Amino acid sequence: MLKIDNLSVHYGGIHALQGISLEVPEGKIVTLIGANGAGKSTTLKSIVGLVKPSAGSITWNGEPLITKGTKNIVESGIVLVPEGRRVFANLTVDENLSLGAYARNDKKAIESDRERVFTLFPRLKDRMKQKAGTLSGGEQQMLAVGRAMMTKPKVLMMDEPSLGLAPLVVKDIFTIIKEINAEGTTILLVEQNAKAALEAAHFGYVLETGRITMSGEGKKLLADDGVRKAYLGEAQ
Amino acid sequence: MKTRNNILTLGALVVFAMLLGLADRTVGNYAMRILNLSAIYIVLALSLNLVNGFTGLFSLGSAGFMAVGAYVSAILTMSPDVKDMNFFLEPLAPWLQGLTLPFGIALIAGGICAALAGLIIGLPVLRLRDDYLGIATLGFSEIIRVVITNLQSWTNGAQGLKSIPKVSTTWVVWGVALLAILFMSRLVHSSYGRQLKAVRDDEIAAEAMGVNVFRVKVVSFTLSAFIAGVGGALLGHMITTIDPKMFSFMLTFNILLIVVLGGSGSITGSVIASIAVTVLMEAMRFLDEPLNFLFLKTDGLPGLRMVVFSVLLMIVVIFRQRGLMGEREFSWEGLARAAGLMPRSKKGGLA
Amino acid sequence: MKLVTHGATMRFGGLVAVSDLKLEIDKDEIVGLIGPNGAGKTTAFNMITGVYEPTEGRVVFEGEDITGKAPHRITKAGIARTFQNIRLFSTMSVVENVMVGSTVQEKPGWFTSVFGLPGARKRAKEAREFAMDLLQETGLAEFADEQATSLPYGKQRRLEIARALASRPSLLLLDEPAAGMNPQESLELMDFIHHIRDRFKLSILLIEHHMQVVMGVCSRMYVLDYGVTIAQGTPDVIRRDPKVIEAYLGVD
Numbered sequence: 001m002l003k004i005d006n007l008s009v010h011y012g013g014i015h016a017l018q019g020i021s022l023e024v025p026e027g028k029i030v031t032l033i034g035a036n037g038a039g040k041s042t043t044l045k046s047i048v049g050l051v052k053p054s055a056g057s058i059t060w061n062g063e064p065l066i067t068k069g070t071k072n073i074v075e076s077g078i079v080l081v082p083e084g085r086r087v088f089a090n091l092t093v094d095e096n097l098s099l100g101a102y103a104r105n106d107k108k109a110i111e112s113d114r115e116r117v118f119t120l121f122p123r124l125k126d127r128m129k130q131k132a133g134t135l136s137g138g139e140q141q142m143l144a145v146g147r148a149m150m151t152k153p154k155v156l157m158m159d160e161p162s163l164g165l166a167p168l169v170v171k172d173i174f175t176i177i178k179e180i181n182a183e184g185t186t187i188l189l190v191e192q193n194a195k196a197a198l199e200a201a202h203f204g205y206v207l208e209t210g211r212i213t214m215s216g217e218g219k220k221l222l223a224d225d226g227v228r229k230a231y232l233g234e235a236q
Numbered sequence: 237m238k239t240r241n242n243i244l245t246l247g248a249l250v251v252f253a254m255l256l257g258l259a260d261r262t263v264g265n266y267a268m269r270i271l272n273l274s275a276i277y278i279v280l281a282l283s284l285n286l287v288n289g290f291t292g293l294f295s296l297g298s299a300g301f302m303a304v305g306a307y308v309s310a311i312l313t314m315s316p317d318v319k320d321m322n323f324f325l326e327p328l329a330p331w332l333q334g335l336t337l338p339f340g341i342a343l344i345a346g347g348i349c350a351a352l353a354g355l356i357i358g359l360p361v362l363r364l365r366d367d368y369l370g371i372a373t374l375g376f377s378e379i380i381r382v383v384i385t386n387l388q389s390w391t392n393g394a395q396g397l398k399s400i401p402k403v404s405t406t407w408v409v410w411g412v413a414l415l416a417i418l419f420m421s422r423l424v425h426s427s428y429g430r431q432l433k434a435v436r437d438d439e440i441a442a443e444a445m446g447v448n449v450f451r452v453k454v455v456s457f458t459l460s461a462f463i464a465g466v467g468g469a470l471l472g473h474m475i476t477t478i479d480p481k482m483f484s485f486m487l488t489f490n491i492l493l494i495v496v497l498g499g500s501g502s503i504t505g506s507v508i509a510s511i512a513v514t515v516l517m518e519a520m521r522f523l524d525e526p527l528n529f530l531f532l533k534t535d536g537l538p539g540l541r542m543v544v545f546s547v548l549l550m551i552v553v554i555f556r557q558r559g560l561m562g563e564r565e566f567s568w569e570g571l572a573r574a575a576g577l578m579p580r581s582k583k584g585g586l587a
Numbered sequence: 588m589k590l591v592t593h594g595a596t597m598r599f600g601g602l603v604a605v606s607d608l609k610l611e612i613d614k615d616e617i618v619g620l621i622g623p624n625g626a627g628k629t630t631a632f633n634m635i636t637g638v639y640e641p642t643e644g645r646v647v648f649e650g651e652d653i654t655g656k657a658p659h660r661i662t663k664a665g666i667a668r669t670f671q672n673i674r675l676f677s678t679m680s681v682v683e684n685v686m687v688g689s690t691v692q693e694k695p696g697w698f699t700s701v702f703g704l705p706g707a708r709k710r711a712k713e714a715r716e717f718a719m720d721l722l723q724e725t726g727l728a729e730f731a732d733e734q735a736t737s738l739p740y741g742k743q744r745r746l747e748i749a750r751a752l753a754s755r756p757s758l759l760l761l762d763e764p765a766a767g768m769n770p771q772e773s774l775e776l777m778d779f780i781h782h783i784r785d786r787f788k789l790s791i792l793l794i795e796h797h798m799q800v801v802m803g804v805c806s807r808m809y810v811l812d813y814g815v816t817i818a819q820g821t822p823d824v825i826r827r828d829p830k831v832i833e834a835y836l837g838v839d
């Protein structure tokens with residue numbers, strides 16, 4: 001279980017996270033929703049050690065993560081797909097995917113994961129030898145998600161995975177997130193597409209300007225009037 | 237706030253000038269020479285920082301532009317007698333033989349010739365990708381050296397020039413250094429400076445915002461060449477002898493080291509690092525001589541100084557990846573904050 | 588016609604990214620450009636703004652052939668754009684980013700800038716004021732002095748729009764402005780797009796995967812698939828077009 005307790009993050013004078021606590025139980029899908037600038041990305045970045053919290057604790061199965069260093073955190077199985085498609089622009093699609101799997105040595109399973117990425121995103125298969133930097137925006141997003149799938153992490157955190165994807169592909173993304181989860185990967189999902197995220201998630205947290213204001217089962221939040229108004233864009 | 241800062245700056249300048257005057261009278265020639273050398277390095281470092289730090293181009297041409305400036309200014313200021321004495325193998329071109337100009341004009345002429353050289357090399361080379369630019373400017377710098385070595389009747393070839401008028405006095409070099417600092421800080425804080433930084437940050441976005449990226453690069457490169465030319469000229473007039481060997485890649489390397497140490501993209505950093513490096517470089521001169529230090533005995537290792545400096549550079553780069561100052565600049569508020577006189581801003585650190 | 592592309596085609600090696608594109612955008616019109624990932628939408632933008640020179644065909648803006656012109660010239664001619672993969676100037680503050688967009692009006696020279704000549708000073712002051720206006724307009728004024736890249740993703744997108752507007756374009760190309768915005772913010776974006784169209788007298792060409800936004804804001808749209816224009820027309824026509832549903836929208 002990934003557990004965040006009373007976490008605070010400051011950027012200079014900006015108090016981006018003001019003591020949030022949340023739990024991501026093993027094998028579940030948990031989603032974090034909230035407006036722009038609420039602190040969702042900051043939360044994910046703190047977990048993998050890209051941002052240094054000013055107070056609070058983050059533990060995974062009881063082991064503290066804050067002082068561990070990004071490299072070690074990732075190697076222990078917690079992986080982040082950052083927002084806005086960070087792919088290795090000068091490497092090919094194929095090389096990007098292989099890099100995702102660099103810490104693994106189960107050759108067979110790697111191959112079958114690669115095939116799965118290609119089934120999910122046939123476009124990537126057509127573009128195996130293309131430099132990632134020249135892919136279209138959506139193709140890069142597919143690659144970023146595909147690369148994370150190749151790491152076979154224990155906890156997969158995705159920061160807006162549906163960003164820039166065509167409507168048909170967005171549907172597939174949520175299906176595949178559920179599939180990955182069904183195979184045992186714990187998932188922490190940040191999404192602007194709150195409706196789809198809450199439908200897919202077991203549990204959800206609502207983040208408002210650095211504080212958690214609501215939490216509950218995905219379906220419950222989906223039915224909540226406040227949530228519907230603020231995050232699902234439904235007419236008042 | 238603004239007027240208060242201006243008064244503070246003016247006051248600091250007056251104090252600095254008085255200290256300089258005092259030093260000029262008391263500390264002796266050797267120490268003064270080092271102090272003045274750091275002023276010249278300030279000029280040179282700012283020149284390189286303009287292209288490398290503020291415009292994001294990787295140029296290695298400093299020594300070449302300095303050579304152009306140094307030779308032009310030297311020849312234009314030497315008296316006919318001195319020229320006769322220098323050019324004994326082959327006489328100097330006649331129209332130059334009789335031409336002796338005031339130092340100020342010769343200095344600017346040196347800068348302009350270097351700028352022209354910059355323009356000529358910049359036009360083709362600045363279309364290249366960045367890594368090629370480094371190689372091309374390095375090559376250019378070496379070509380200048382070969383040309384100078386072989387243009388006997390213009391430059392006196394490998395013999396170099398001696399008895400150049402010693403006119404780089406304390407006031408001249410620090411005056412020019414001050415002008416260079418002023419010029420640079422006006423430039424980088426102006427709308428034009430914003431274009432430079434836009435090109436550095438993202439060329440494609442800069443073009444899309446209507447910035448003529450190629451033109452901006454050429455202007456930055458040419459201005460930088462001008463400043464390097466002036467710096468080179470000052471150097472010649474300080475040490476009074478120049479020859480092609482002086483303007484080798486090592487010279488460019490020294491300047492690059494200063495820029496990186498100080499923080500590329502920081503004027504303050506270049507100024508501090510110029511002084512620190514020049515002084516340390518002198519202070520460590522003993523390293524190149526035979527050593528007899530407790531257990532450590534060497535028979536003189538020329539270059540050991542550079543090794544130590546390179547190690548120093550690596551240490552700085554490891555612990556302060558963006559140089560001493562990063563991209564920050566000195567400000568009175570920053571100083572007050574550092575001294576604990578004012579509350580820290582939300583960003584913290586020097587403004 | 589504001590903008591016309593005459594059979595613009597872009598090949599990358601063997602790949603035809605955009606094929607025989609015939610766009611027409613009228614004054615004050617808001618036109619959509621949609622299609623699956625990799626269909627060639629951004630490539631079309633790149634051909635119009637001079638980032639790529641079309642392999643074949645021509646681009647005509649306000650009656651003038653701008654095919655293959657340098658991007659900064661095209662910006663001067665009056666076309667501005669935002670980038671799908673955000674490209675803000677990372678070392679600059681929010682307001683400075685917008686001020687770079689004023690380059691076209693300000694025309695700063697190094698000499699006039701350094702010596703602070705009155706004309707240059709006046710234009711620099713105007714540029715700052717206009718930049719602050721635009722930040723007000725886009726709701727970013729309170730972040731004016733923050734580092735641009737420290738903004739949350741959705742606000743960075745709005746900053747891209749503000750920066751593009753600073754060049755005072757007459758045609759604005761928006762590449763996925765709603766990406767990174769939540770549904771509520773996307774709805775606000777629709778109003779905002781109408782608002783800037785009226786306020787700055789713009790024509791707008793819009794790439795967007797957020798159907799509610801494109802359908803709600805565009806009077807007409809083009810649909811690309813594998814570089815080929817498979818449909819065009821009003822949102823109602825497009826919504827029901829079987830080819831578009833098959834290739835792009837899917838069935839609900």
Ligand SMILES: Nc1ncnc2c1ncn2[C@@H]1O[C@H](COP(=O)(O)OP(=O)(O)OP(=O)(O)O)[C@@H](O)[C@H]1O
Pocket residue numbers: 127130134135136137138139164599602604622623624625626627628629630631671
């Ligand atoms: N420089 C390039 N070299 C090779 N192929 C390229 C290049 N630029 C784009 N492509 C390819 O051309 C196709 C069209 O790309 P484009 O970026 O126009 O797609 P798009 O319609 O904007 O898609 P998205 O919705 O995902 O952003 C893609 O398949 C892409 O991989």
Ligand SMILES: Nc1ncnc2c1ncn2[C@@H]1O[C@H](COP(=O)(O)OP(=O)(O)O)[C@@H](O)[C@H]1O
Pocket residue numbers: 011012014016034035036037038039040041042043736737738739740741
């Ligand atoms: N590198 C940074 N420097 C300063 N402020 C930042 C930085 N990154 C994020 N912030 C600020 O922290 C807050 C939360 O941002 P973020 O986590 O990106 O929000 P979200 O992902 O929920 O949109 C915002 O106010 C944002 O401006």
Ligand SMILES: [Mg+2]
Pocket residue numbers: 040041042083739740
């Ligand atoms: Mg975010």
Ligand SMILES: [Mg+2]
Pocket residue numbers: 136137138628629630671
């Ligand atoms: Mg695109």
